[in-house]
Amino acid sequence: MVSYIQLGLALAFLAPCAFAQTFDWSSIEPSRNLTWVKCFEKFQCTRLQVPLDYSNKAGATAAIAVIKYASTAPAEDYRGAVLINPGGPGGSGVLVLQTLGPKAAALIGAQYDIVSFDPRGIGASTPRFEFFLTEAERALWLANPYTSSTVLNVTDDPLALPRMWANSRVLGQMAKDRDTSGILEHGGTDNVARDMLRITEANGQHMLLYYGISYGSTLGATFAAMFPDRVGRMLLDGVPDVQGYYAGDWRNGVLDADRAMQTFFDGCYAAGPNNCAFYASSPSEIESNLNTLYASVLAEPVPVYSSSSPAYGIVDYSILRSAVKTALSTPYASFSILAQGLAELAAGNGTIIYEMQLDGVPFECATSSSATYLNTWEAQFAVACGDGVEVTDSVADLEEYWKQVSGISTFADTIIRVRVGCSGWKVHRKGRPISGNTSFPLLLIGNTADPVTSLASAKNLSKAFPRSVVLTQDSPGHTSTVAKSTCLYSYIGAYFRNGTLPAQGTVCAVDQELFPSAS
Numbered sequence: 001m002v003s004y005i006q007l008g009l010a011l012a013f014l015a016p017c018a019f020a021q022t023f024d025w026s027s028i029e030p031s032r033n034l035t036w037v038k039c040f041e042k043f044q045c046t047r048l049q050v051p052l053d054y055s056n057k058a059g060a061t062a063a064i065a066v067i068k069y070a071s072t073a074p075a076e077d078y079r080g081a082v083l084i085n086p087g088g089p090g091g092s093g094v095l096v097l098q099t100l101g102p103k104a105a106a107l108i109g110a111q112y113d114i115v116s117f118d119p120r121g122i123g124a125s126t127p128r129f130e131f132f133l134t135e136a137e138r139a140l141w142l143a144n145p146y147t148s149s150t151v152l153n154v155t156d157d158p159l160a161l162p163r164m165w166a167n168s169r170v171l172g173q174m175a176k177d178r179d180t181s182g183i184l185e186h187g188g189t190d191n192v193a194r195d196m197l198r199i200t201e202a203n204g205q206h207m208l209l210y211y212g213i214s215y216g217s218t219l220g221a222t223f224a225a226m227f228p229d230r231v232g233r234m235l236l237d238g239v240p241d242v243q244g245y246y247a248g249d250w251r252n253g254v255l256d257a258d259r260a261m262q263t264f265f266d267g268c269y270a271a272g273p274n275n276c277a278f279y280a281s282s283p284s285e286i287e288s289n290l291n292t293l294y295a296s297v298l299a300e301p302v303p304v305y306s307s308s309s310p311a312y313g314i315v316d317y318s319i320l321r322s323a324v325k326t327a328l329s330t331p332y333a334s335f336s337i338l339a340q341g342l343a344e345l346a347a348g349n350g351t352i353i354y355e356m357q358l359d360g361v362p363f364e365c366a367t368s369s370s371a372t373y374l375n376t377w378e379a380q381f382a383v384a385c386g387d388g389v390e391v392t393d394s395v396a397d398l399e400e401y402w403k404q405v406s407g408i409s410t411f412a413d414t415i416i417r418v419r420v421g422c423s424g425w426k427v428h429r430k431g432r433p434i435s436g437n438t439s440f441p442l443l444l445i446g447n448t449a450d451p452v453t454s455l456a457s458a459k460n461l462s463k464a465f466p467r468s469v470v471l472t473q474d475s476p477g478h479t480s481t482v483a484k485s486t487c488l489y490s491y492i493g494a495y496f497r498n499g500t501l502p503a504q505g506t507v508c509a510v511d512q513e514l515f516p517s518a519s
Helices: 006-012 093-108 135-142 160-177 189-202 215-226 242-246 257-271 283-299 317-329 331-346 351-356 376-387 395-405 416-421 455-464 486-498
Strands: 037-039 043-051 061-069 081-085 113-117 208-213 231-237 302-304 313-315 443-449 469-476
Touching: 043 093, 043 189, 061 093, 061 189, 081 093, 081 189, 081 215, 093 113, 093 486, 113 189, 160 376, 160 395, 160 416, 189 208, 189 215, 208 215, 215 231, 215 242, 215 455, 231 486, 242 376, 242 455, 257 283, 257 317, 257 331, 257 443, 257 469, 283 317, 283 331, 313 317, 313 351, 317 331, 317 351, 331 351, 331 469, 376 416, 395 416, 443 455, 443 486, 455 469, 469 486
Parallel strands: 081 113, 081 208, 208 231, 231 443, 443 469
Antiparallel strands: 037 043, 043 061, 061 113, 302 313
Protein backbone atom coordinates (compact mmCIF):
# COMPACT_ATOMS: atom_id res chain seq x y z
CA MET A 1 0.00 0.00 0.00
CA VAL A 2 1.22 3.37 -0.90
CA SER A 3 -0.99 4.41 1.94
CA TYR A 4 -3.92 3.15 3.82
CA ILE A 5 -6.53 4.99 1.76
CA GLN A 6 -4.34 6.20 -1.10
CA LEU A 7 -3.52 2.63 -2.05
CA GLY A 8 -7.11 2.20 -3.06
CA LEU A 9 -7.15 5.46 -4.97
CA ALA A 10 -3.92 4.69 -6.79
CA LEU A 11 -4.95 1.16 -7.76
CA ALA A 12 -8.40 2.30 -8.83
CA PHE A 13 -6.87 3.92 -11.89
CA LEU A 14 -4.92 0.86 -12.99
CA ALA A 15 -6.50 -0.82 -15.98
CA PRO A 16 -9.31 -2.88 -14.44
CA CYS A 17 -8.51 -5.66 -16.89
CA ALA A 18 -5.05 -5.85 -15.30
CA PHE A 19 -6.62 -7.95 -12.57
CA ALA A 20 -7.35 -10.70 -15.08
CA GLN A 21 -4.93 -13.31 -13.74
CA THR A 22 -3.14 -16.31 -15.18
CA PHE A 23 -4.91 -18.48 -12.63
CA ASP A 24 -8.58 -19.42 -12.84
CA TRP A 25 -9.92 -19.18 -9.30
CA SER A 26 -13.26 -20.63 -10.35
CA SER A 27 -11.46 -23.93 -11.01
CA ILE A 28 -11.22 -24.41 -7.22
CA GLU A 29 -14.37 -25.52 -5.45
CA PRO A 30 -14.62 -23.65 -2.13
CA SER A 31 -14.38 -25.92 0.90
CA ARG A 32 -13.91 -25.70 4.64
CA ASN A 33 -10.46 -27.20 4.23
CA LEU A 34 -7.30 -25.70 2.78
CA THR A 35 -7.07 -27.84 -0.35
CA TRP A 36 -4.03 -26.39 -2.08
CA VAL A 37 -3.39 -26.40 -5.82
CA LYS A 38 -0.42 -24.99 -7.72
CA CYS A 39 -0.81 -21.42 -8.95
CA PHE A 40 1.30 -18.52 -10.22
CA GLU A 41 4.28 -20.87 -10.77
CA LYS A 42 5.85 -20.74 -7.29
CA PHE A 43 2.72 -20.58 -5.13
CA GLN A 44 -0.23 -22.62 -3.96
CA CYS A 45 -3.85 -21.43 -3.85
CA THR A 46 -7.16 -22.45 -2.34
CA ARG A 47 -10.63 -21.07 -1.63
CA LEU A 48 -11.86 -21.34 1.93
CA GLN A 49 -15.61 -21.45 2.52
CA VAL A 50 -16.73 -19.30 5.45
CA PRO A 51 -20.12 -18.03 6.65
CA LEU A 52 -21.16 -14.75 5.09
CA ASP A 53 -22.88 -13.95 8.38
CA TYR A 54 -21.16 -15.54 11.37
CA SER A 55 -24.35 -15.18 13.41
CA ASN A 56 -26.10 -17.44 10.89
CA LYS A 57 -23.58 -20.15 10.09
CA ALA A 58 -26.17 -22.24 8.25
CA GLY A 59 -26.89 -19.40 5.84
CA ALA A 60 -25.11 -18.00 2.80
CA THR A 61 -21.36 -18.46 2.44
CA ALA A 62 -18.37 -16.52 1.15
CA ALA A 63 -15.27 -17.92 -0.55
CA ILE A 64 -11.93 -16.47 0.55
CA ALA A 65 -9.09 -16.62 -1.98
CA VAL A 66 -5.95 -17.74 -0.13
CA ILE A 67 -2.37 -17.96 -1.44
CA LYS A 68 0.68 -19.63 0.08
CA TYR A 69 4.43 -19.41 -0.41
CA ALA A 70 5.32 -22.75 1.12
CA SER A 71 8.00 -23.38 3.72
CA THR A 72 11.22 -24.81 2.29
CA ALA A 73 12.44 -26.19 5.62
CA PRO A 74 12.46 -29.92 6.44
CA ALA A 75 9.15 -31.19 7.78
CA GLU A 76 10.53 -31.60 11.29
CA ASP A 77 11.42 -27.89 11.37
CA TYR A 78 8.05 -26.62 10.13
CA ARG A 79 6.47 -24.09 12.51
CA GLY A 80 3.19 -23.18 10.84
CA ALA A 81 1.84 -20.39 8.64
CA VAL A 82 2.39 -16.68 9.13
CA LEU A 83 -0.62 -14.80 7.83
CA ILE A 84 0.04 -11.44 6.15
CA ASN A 85 -2.31 -8.58 5.34
CA PRO A 86 -0.61 -5.94 3.14
CA GLY A 87 -2.93 -3.03 3.92
CA GLY A 88 -5.82 -1.14 2.45
CA PRO A 89 -8.59 -1.50 3.25
CA GLY A 90 -8.91 -3.15 -0.11
CA GLY A 91 -5.39 -4.46 -0.67
CA SER A 92 -5.18 -7.81 -2.46
CA GLY A 93 -3.05 -10.22 -0.48
CA VAL A 94 -3.09 -12.58 -3.46
CA LEU A 95 -1.38 -10.02 -5.67
CA VAL A 96 1.01 -8.62 -3.06
CA LEU A 97 2.23 -12.01 -1.84
CA GLN A 98 3.46 -12.87 -5.32
CA THR A 99 6.12 -10.20 -4.76
CA LEU A 100 6.30 -10.20 -0.97
CA GLY A 101 6.27 -13.96 -0.34
CA PRO A 102 9.94 -14.84 -0.93
CA LYS A 103 11.09 -11.64 0.82
CA ALA A 104 8.90 -12.35 3.85
CA ALA A 105 10.18 -15.91 4.02
CA ALA A 106 13.77 -14.67 4.05
CA LEU A 107 12.91 -12.22 6.82
CA ILE A 108 10.73 -14.41 9.04
CA GLY A 109 12.26 -17.81 8.37
CA ALA A 110 12.06 -20.70 5.90
CA GLN A 111 10.38 -22.85 8.57
CA TYR A 112 7.13 -20.92 8.06
CA ASP A 113 4.59 -20.90 5.28
CA ILE A 114 3.90 -17.32 4.19
CA VAL A 115 0.16 -17.01 3.59
CA SER A 116 -2.05 -14.15 2.48
CA PHE A 117 -5.57 -13.74 1.17
CA ASP A 118 -8.00 -11.40 -0.49
CA PRO A 119 -10.24 -10.23 2.36
CA ARG A 120 -13.94 -10.89 1.93
CA GLY A 121 -15.49 -8.75 -0.77
CA ILE A 122 -12.14 -8.01 -2.42
CA GLY A 123 -10.28 -9.26 -5.49
CA ALA A 124 -10.68 -12.99 -6.09
CA SER A 125 -12.79 -13.57 -2.97
CA THR A 126 -16.53 -13.81 -3.52
CA PRO A 127 -19.03 -12.24 -3.29
CA ARG A 128 -17.32 -8.96 -4.21
CA PHE A 129 -17.92 -5.32 -3.43
CA GLU A 130 -19.27 -4.03 -6.75
CA PHE A 131 -21.15 -0.77 -7.20
CA PHE A 132 -21.15 -0.51 -11.00
CA LEU A 133 -22.85 -2.59 -13.68
CA THR A 134 -19.97 -2.43 -16.16
CA GLU A 135 -16.31 -1.45 -16.23
CA ALA A 136 -17.22 1.45 -18.52
CA GLU A 137 -19.69 2.83 -15.98
CA ARG A 138 -17.01 2.54 -13.30
CA ALA A 139 -14.42 4.31 -15.47
CA LEU A 140 -16.79 7.20 -16.13
CA TRP A 141 -17.46 7.60 -12.42
CA LEU A 142 -13.75 7.61 -11.56
CA ALA A 143 -13.01 10.12 -14.30
CA ASN A 144 -14.87 12.76 -12.30
CA PRO A 145 -12.34 14.58 -10.08
CA TYR A 146 -15.08 15.24 -7.52
CA THR A 147 -15.49 11.49 -6.97
CA SER A 148 -11.94 10.17 -7.12
CA SER A 149 -9.39 12.87 -6.29
CA THR A 150 -6.96 12.01 -3.51
CA VAL A 151 -6.79 15.68 -2.52
CA LEU A 152 -9.71 17.96 -1.75
CA ASN A 153 -8.74 21.59 -2.38
CA VAL A 154 -11.26 23.17 -0.03
CA THR A 155 -9.48 26.51 0.21
CA ASP A 156 -9.19 27.43 -3.47
CA ASP A 157 -12.05 25.46 -5.06
CA PRO A 158 -15.41 26.41 -3.53
CA LEU A 159 -17.12 23.62 -5.50
CA ALA A 160 -14.84 20.82 -4.29
CA LEU A 161 -16.44 19.99 -0.95
CA PRO A 162 -20.13 20.34 -1.89
CA ARG A 163 -19.69 18.40 -5.14
CA MET A 164 -17.78 15.55 -3.54
CA TRP A 165 -20.38 15.51 -0.75
CA ALA A 166 -23.22 15.23 -3.27
CA ASN A 167 -21.43 12.53 -5.25
CA SER A 168 -20.81 10.60 -2.03
CA ARG A 169 -24.53 10.63 -1.31
CA VAL A 170 -25.21 9.16 -4.74
CA LEU A 171 -22.52 6.49 -4.32
CA GLY A 172 -23.74 5.45 -0.87
CA GLN A 173 -27.31 4.91 -2.01
CA MET A 174 -26.27 3.23 -5.26
CA ALA A 175 -23.95 0.82 -3.44
CA LYS A 176 -26.70 -0.15 -1.02
CA ASP A 177 -29.30 -0.64 -3.72
CA ARG A 178 -27.03 -2.76 -5.90
CA ASP A 179 -25.76 -5.01 -3.10
CA THR A 180 -27.71 -8.16 -3.90
CA SER A 181 -25.33 -10.53 -2.07
CA GLY A 182 -25.37 -8.87 1.38
CA ILE A 183 -21.60 -8.42 1.39
CA LEU A 184 -21.83 -4.78 2.48
CA GLU A 185 -23.45 -5.71 5.78
CA HIS A 186 -20.99 -8.52 6.44
CA GLY A 187 -17.76 -7.26 4.85
CA GLY A 188 -16.30 -5.43 7.82
CA THR A 189 -12.98 -5.81 9.60
CA ASP A 190 -14.52 -7.84 12.44
CA ASN A 191 -15.61 -10.54 10.00
CA VAL A 192 -12.24 -10.49 8.24
CA ALA A 193 -10.71 -11.16 11.67
CA ARG A 194 -13.05 -14.15 12.03
CA ASP A 195 -11.97 -15.35 8.60
CA MET A 196 -8.33 -15.17 9.71
CA LEU A 197 -9.15 -17.42 12.64
CA ARG A 198 -10.79 -19.88 10.23
CA ILE A 199 -7.71 -19.88 7.99
CA THR A 200 -5.47 -20.45 11.01
CA GLU A 201 -7.60 -23.35 12.30
CA ALA A 202 -7.90 -24.89 8.85
CA ASN A 203 -4.10 -24.98 8.74
CA GLY A 204 -4.09 -27.00 11.95
CA GLN A 205 -2.98 -24.15 14.20
CA HIS A 206 -4.60 -22.93 17.38
CA MET A 207 -2.66 -19.66 17.58
CA LEU A 208 -2.50 -16.96 14.92
CA LEU A 209 0.93 -15.92 13.61
CA TYR A 210 0.42 -12.58 11.90
CA TYR A 211 2.17 -9.72 10.13
CA GLY A 212 -0.10 -6.73 9.44
CA ILE A 213 0.96 -3.69 7.43
CA SER A 214 -0.85 -0.31 7.64
CA TYR A 215 -4.59 -1.14 7.61
CA GLY A 216 -3.38 -4.67 8.33
CA SER A 217 -2.45 -3.27 11.76
CA THR A 218 -6.06 -2.22 12.30
CA LEU A 219 -7.14 -5.70 11.28
CA GLY A 220 -4.57 -7.28 13.61
CA ALA A 221 -5.57 -5.08 16.54
CA THR A 222 -9.21 -5.97 15.93
CA PHE A 223 -8.34 -9.68 15.96
CA ALA A 224 -6.33 -9.22 19.16
CA ALA A 225 -9.28 -7.49 20.84
CA MET A 226 -11.75 -10.16 19.70
CA PHE A 227 -9.55 -13.22 20.28
CA PRO A 228 -6.84 -12.17 22.76
CA ASP A 229 -6.12 -15.77 23.74
CA ARG A 230 -5.41 -16.82 20.15
CA VAL A 231 -2.40 -14.59 19.48
CA GLY A 232 0.82 -16.56 18.94
CA ARG A 233 2.79 -13.74 17.30
CA MET A 234 1.46 -10.42 16.03
CA LEU A 235 3.62 -7.83 14.29
CA LEU A 236 1.85 -4.58 13.39
CA ASP A 237 3.84 -2.31 11.06
CA GLY A 238 2.63 1.22 10.31
CA VAL A 239 -0.05 1.54 12.97
CA PRO A 240 -3.04 3.81 12.28
CA ASP A 241 -5.10 5.60 14.89
CA VAL A 242 -7.36 2.57 15.31
CA GLN A 243 -9.84 4.27 17.61
CA GLY A 244 -10.04 7.18 15.17
CA TYR A 245 -10.60 4.73 12.31
CA TYR A 246 -13.64 3.22 14.01
CA ALA A 247 -14.86 6.70 14.95
CA GLY A 248 -14.75 7.82 11.31
CA ASP A 249 -12.11 10.44 12.07
CA TRP A 250 -8.73 10.05 10.33
CA ARG A 251 -7.14 13.33 11.37
CA ASN A 252 -4.30 11.74 13.33
CA GLY A 253 -3.07 9.98 10.22
CA VAL A 254 -1.21 13.09 9.05
CA LEU A 255 0.39 14.12 12.35
CA ASP A 256 3.86 13.35 10.98
CA ALA A 257 3.26 14.24 7.32
CA ASP A 258 4.97 17.62 7.55
CA ARG A 259 7.93 15.98 9.26
CA ALA A 260 8.16 13.60 6.31
CA MET A 261 7.98 16.53 3.89
CA GLN A 262 10.81 18.23 5.75
CA THR A 263 13.03 15.21 5.13
CA PHE A 264 12.65 15.88 1.40
CA PHE A 265 13.73 19.50 1.79
CA ASP A 266 16.61 18.67 4.13
CA GLY A 267 17.67 15.60 2.16
CA CYS A 268 17.63 17.39 -1.18
CA TYR A 269 19.78 20.21 0.18
CA ALA A 270 22.22 17.79 1.81
CA ALA A 271 22.47 15.72 -1.39
CA GLY A 272 23.54 18.72 -3.43
CA PRO A 273 22.78 19.69 -7.04
CA ASN A 274 24.39 16.57 -8.50
CA ASN A 275 22.09 14.20 -6.66
CA CYS A 276 18.88 16.24 -6.25
CA ALA A 277 17.48 17.88 -9.35
CA PHE A 278 15.30 20.26 -7.31
CA TYR A 279 18.24 21.53 -5.27
CA ALA A 280 18.33 25.12 -4.00
CA SER A 281 20.58 27.08 -1.66
CA SER A 282 18.72 26.03 1.52
CA PRO A 283 15.94 23.67 2.64
CA SER A 284 13.65 26.67 3.10
CA GLU A 285 14.27 27.80 -0.47
CA ILE A 286 13.43 24.31 -1.75
CA GLU A 287 10.20 24.50 0.23
CA SER A 288 9.46 27.93 -1.19
CA ASN A 289 10.08 26.70 -4.73
CA LEU A 290 7.62 23.83 -4.20
CA ASN A 291 4.99 26.24 -2.88
CA THR A 292 5.55 28.38 -5.96
CA LEU A 293 4.85 25.33 -8.11
CA TYR A 294 1.62 24.65 -6.22
CA ALA A 295 0.45 28.20 -6.85
CA SER A 296 1.53 28.03 -10.48
CA VAL A 297 -0.39 24.85 -11.40
CA LEU A 298 -3.38 26.07 -9.43
CA ALA A 299 -3.53 29.16 -11.63
CA GLU A 300 -2.35 27.51 -14.84
CA PRO A 301 -2.32 23.67 -15.04
CA VAL A 302 0.43 22.16 -17.19
CA PRO A 303 -0.69 20.09 -20.19
CA VAL A 304 0.92 16.67 -20.61
CA TYR A 305 0.94 15.01 -24.01
CA SER A 306 3.42 13.07 -26.10
CA SER A 307 2.80 11.12 -29.30
CA SER A 308 5.12 8.44 -27.92
CA SER A 309 3.12 7.84 -24.71
CA PRO A 310 -0.46 6.62 -24.20
CA ALA A 311 -0.70 8.69 -21.00
CA TYR A 312 -1.88 12.27 -21.33
CA GLY A 313 -3.74 14.84 -19.28
CA ILE A 314 -2.88 17.83 -17.12
CA VAL A 315 -0.88 18.45 -13.97
CA ASP A 316 -3.09 20.59 -11.75
CA TYR A 317 -2.97 21.24 -8.03
CA SER A 318 -4.58 17.92 -7.12
CA ILE A 319 -2.25 15.87 -9.32
CA LEU A 320 0.84 17.61 -7.96
CA ARG A 321 -0.29 17.21 -4.35
CA SER A 322 -1.06 13.54 -4.95
CA ALA A 323 2.36 12.94 -6.51
CA VAL A 324 4.13 14.60 -3.58
CA LYS A 325 2.10 12.72 -0.97
CA THR A 326 2.71 9.42 -2.74
CA ALA A 327 6.44 10.10 -2.79
CA LEU A 328 6.39 10.80 0.95
CA SER A 329 5.08 7.27 1.47
CA THR A 330 7.94 5.69 -0.49
CA PRO A 331 10.78 8.21 -0.12
CA TYR A 332 13.77 5.94 -0.71
CA ALA A 333 12.33 4.83 -4.04
CA SER A 334 10.63 8.09 -4.99
CA PHE A 335 12.42 11.21 -3.70
CA SER A 336 14.96 11.36 -6.53
CA ILE A 337 12.19 10.84 -9.09
CA LEU A 338 10.03 13.47 -7.41
CA ALA A 339 12.91 15.95 -7.44
CA GLN A 340 13.46 15.38 -11.16
CA GLY A 341 9.74 15.70 -11.80
CA LEU A 342 9.50 18.97 -9.86
CA ALA A 343 12.50 20.42 -11.68
CA GLU A 344 10.99 19.54 -15.05
CA LEU A 345 7.57 20.82 -14.00
CA ALA A 346 9.14 24.16 -13.11
CA ALA A 347 10.46 24.24 -16.68
CA GLY A 348 7.01 23.47 -18.10
CA ASN A 349 7.22 19.68 -18.52
CA GLY A 350 4.76 17.78 -16.31
CA THR A 351 5.34 14.28 -17.70
CA ILE A 352 7.12 12.75 -14.69
CA ILE A 353 4.72 14.20 -12.12
CA TYR A 354 1.72 13.06 -14.16
CA GLU A 355 3.08 9.53 -14.59
CA MET A 356 3.91 9.24 -10.89
CA GLN A 357 0.21 9.09 -10.09
CA LEU A 358 -0.68 6.87 -13.08
CA ASP A 359 1.83 4.05 -12.56
CA GLY A 360 2.10 4.15 -16.35
CA VAL A 361 -0.88 1.83 -16.96
CA PRO A 362 -3.38 2.99 -19.60
CA PHE A 363 -7.07 2.28 -19.22
CA GLU A 364 -8.50 -0.34 -21.56
CA CYS A 365 -11.54 -2.50 -21.00
CA ALA A 366 -14.71 -3.78 -22.55
CA THR A 367 -18.22 -2.81 -21.52
CA SER A 368 -18.97 -6.29 -20.20
CA SER A 369 -19.66 -7.50 -16.68
CA SER A 370 -17.50 -6.00 -13.92
CA ALA A 371 -16.44 -9.31 -12.43
CA THR A 372 -12.67 -9.15 -13.01
CA TYR A 373 -11.30 -5.73 -12.12
CA LEU A 374 -9.39 -5.10 -8.92
CA ASN A 375 -12.06 -3.46 -6.75
CA THR A 376 -9.78 -1.73 -4.25
CA TRP A 377 -11.55 1.60 -4.77
CA GLU A 378 -14.93 0.11 -3.86
CA ALA A 379 -13.47 -1.73 -0.88
CA GLN A 380 -12.13 1.41 0.79
CA PHE A 381 -15.68 2.73 1.06
CA ALA A 382 -17.34 -0.57 1.87
CA VAL A 383 -14.87 -1.40 4.64
CA ALA A 384 -13.61 1.93 6.00
CA CYS A 385 -16.94 3.77 5.82
CA GLY A 386 -18.86 0.70 6.93
CA ASP A 387 -16.55 0.08 9.90
CA GLY A 388 -16.83 3.67 11.08
CA VAL A 389 -19.70 5.33 12.86
CA GLU A 390 -22.38 6.78 10.62
CA VAL A 391 -21.34 10.17 9.24
CA THR A 392 -24.40 12.36 8.70
CA ASP A 393 -22.50 15.59 8.04
CA SER A 394 -24.03 18.30 5.92
CA VAL A 395 -21.84 20.52 3.78
CA ALA A 396 -21.81 23.06 6.61
CA ASP A 397 -20.75 20.34 9.06
CA LEU A 398 -17.92 19.31 6.77
CA GLU A 399 -16.75 22.88 6.40
CA GLU A 400 -16.58 23.10 10.18
CA TYR A 401 -14.69 19.78 10.30
CA TRP A 402 -12.20 21.23 7.80
CA LYS A 403 -11.61 24.18 10.08
CA GLN A 404 -10.81 21.73 12.91
CA VAL A 405 -8.35 19.57 10.98
CA SER A 406 -6.72 22.08 8.63
CA GLY A 407 -4.30 23.26 11.30
CA ILE A 408 -3.02 19.77 12.09
CA SER A 409 -0.92 19.46 8.96
CA THR A 410 -0.43 21.06 5.56
CA PHE A 411 -1.55 17.65 4.28
CA ALA A 412 -4.97 17.80 5.93
CA ASP A 413 -6.39 18.15 2.42
CA THR A 414 -5.59 14.46 1.90
CA ILE A 415 -7.76 13.32 4.81
CA ILE A 416 -10.80 15.60 4.54
CA ARG A 417 -11.85 13.62 1.46
CA VAL A 418 -12.18 10.48 3.60
CA ARG A 419 -14.69 12.18 5.89
CA VAL A 420 -16.57 13.61 2.91
CA GLY A 421 -16.50 10.28 1.10
CA CYS A 422 -18.11 8.48 4.03
CA SER A 423 -20.78 11.14 4.60
CA GLY A 424 -23.25 9.39 2.31
CA TRP A 425 -22.56 5.79 3.27
CA LYS A 426 -25.67 3.81 4.18
CA VAL A 427 -24.47 0.48 5.60
CA HIS A 428 -22.70 0.53 8.97
CA ARG A 429 -21.52 -2.00 11.50
CA LYS A 430 -20.95 -1.45 15.17
CA GLY A 431 -17.47 -0.35 16.17
CA ARG A 432 -15.65 -2.05 18.97
CA PRO A 433 -13.22 -1.11 21.75
CA ILE A 434 -9.69 -2.06 20.74
CA SER A 435 -7.81 -3.43 23.73
CA GLY A 436 -6.95 -6.73 25.32
CA ASN A 437 -4.47 -8.76 27.33
CA THR A 438 -3.15 -11.02 24.60
CA SER A 439 -1.71 -14.49 25.06
CA PHE A 440 1.58 -13.27 23.57
CA PRO A 441 2.85 -9.66 23.48
CA LEU A 442 2.39 -7.65 20.30
CA LEU A 443 5.33 -6.04 18.48
CA LEU A 444 4.46 -2.68 16.90
CA ILE A 445 6.65 -0.79 14.44
CA GLY A 446 6.48 2.93 13.67
CA ASN A 447 8.64 5.27 11.62
CA THR A 448 9.76 8.61 12.97
CA ALA A 449 8.24 10.45 9.98
CA ASP A 450 5.42 8.33 8.55
CA PRO A 451 3.05 10.57 6.54
CA VAL A 452 0.11 8.17 6.90
CA THR A 453 0.37 6.44 10.28
CA SER A 454 2.11 8.48 12.95
CA LEU A 455 4.50 7.08 15.53
CA ALA A 456 2.17 8.46 18.21
CA SER A 457 -0.56 6.11 16.99
CA ALA A 458 1.68 3.09 17.51
CA LYS A 459 2.50 4.25 21.03
CA ASN A 460 -1.16 4.88 21.82
CA LEU A 461 -2.21 1.45 20.60
CA SER A 462 0.57 -0.15 22.63
CA LYS A 463 -1.06 1.23 25.79
CA ALA A 464 -4.19 -0.78 24.99
CA PHE A 465 -2.28 -4.08 24.86
CA PRO A 466 -0.24 -4.82 28.00
CA ARG A 467 3.34 -6.04 27.49
CA SER A 468 3.40 -4.90 23.84
CA VAL A 469 6.51 -3.11 22.59
CA VAL A 470 6.96 -0.31 20.05
CA LEU A 471 10.05 -0.63 17.84
CA THR A 472 10.96 2.60 16.04
CA GLN A 473 12.57 2.91 12.63
CA ASP A 474 14.37 6.24 12.20
CA SER A 475 13.14 7.11 8.73
CA PRO A 476 10.44 8.82 6.73
CA GLY A 477 8.00 6.79 4.69
CA HIS A 478 4.91 4.69 5.28
CA THR A 479 5.74 1.52 7.25
CA SER A 480 9.18 0.09 7.81
CA THR A 481 8.98 -1.79 4.48
CA VAL A 482 10.05 1.35 2.57
CA ALA A 483 13.70 1.07 3.63
CA LYS A 484 16.32 -1.58 4.31
CA SER A 485 17.35 -1.91 7.94
CA THR A 486 19.57 -4.73 9.13
CA CYS A 487 18.78 -3.69 12.70
CA LEU A 488 15.03 -3.94 12.19
CA TYR A 489 15.25 -7.21 10.28
CA SER A 490 17.11 -8.84 13.15
CA TYR A 491 14.41 -7.87 15.64
CA ILE A 492 11.58 -9.09 13.38
CA GLY A 493 13.28 -12.43 12.82
CA ALA A 494 13.96 -12.89 16.53
CA TYR A 495 10.36 -12.05 17.41
CA PHE A 496 8.86 -14.69 15.11
CA ARG A 497 11.46 -17.40 15.66
CA ASN A 498 12.17 -17.04 19.38
CA GLY A 499 9.50 -14.74 20.75
CA THR A 500 12.18 -12.21 21.68
CA LEU A 501 11.01 -8.63 22.06
CA PRO A 502 13.31 -5.59 21.71
CA ALA A 503 13.74 -3.34 24.70
CA GLN A 504 11.11 -0.62 24.93
CA GLY A 505 12.44 2.52 23.23
CA THR A 506 14.68 0.71 20.73
CA VAL A 507 15.35 2.75 17.58
CA CYS A 508 16.75 1.26 14.37
CA ALA A 509 18.62 3.18 11.70
CA VAL A 510 18.18 2.39 8.01
CA ASP A 511 20.84 1.29 5.54
CA GLN A 512 19.83 3.55 2.64
CA GLU A 513 20.14 7.16 1.56
CA LEU A 514 17.17 9.28 0.55
CA PHE A 515 19.11 10.68 -2.41
CA PRO A 516 21.71 8.10 -3.48
CA SER A 517 24.87 9.40 -5.08
CA ALA A 518 24.75 9.33 -8.87
CA SER A 519 26.85 6.45 -10.19
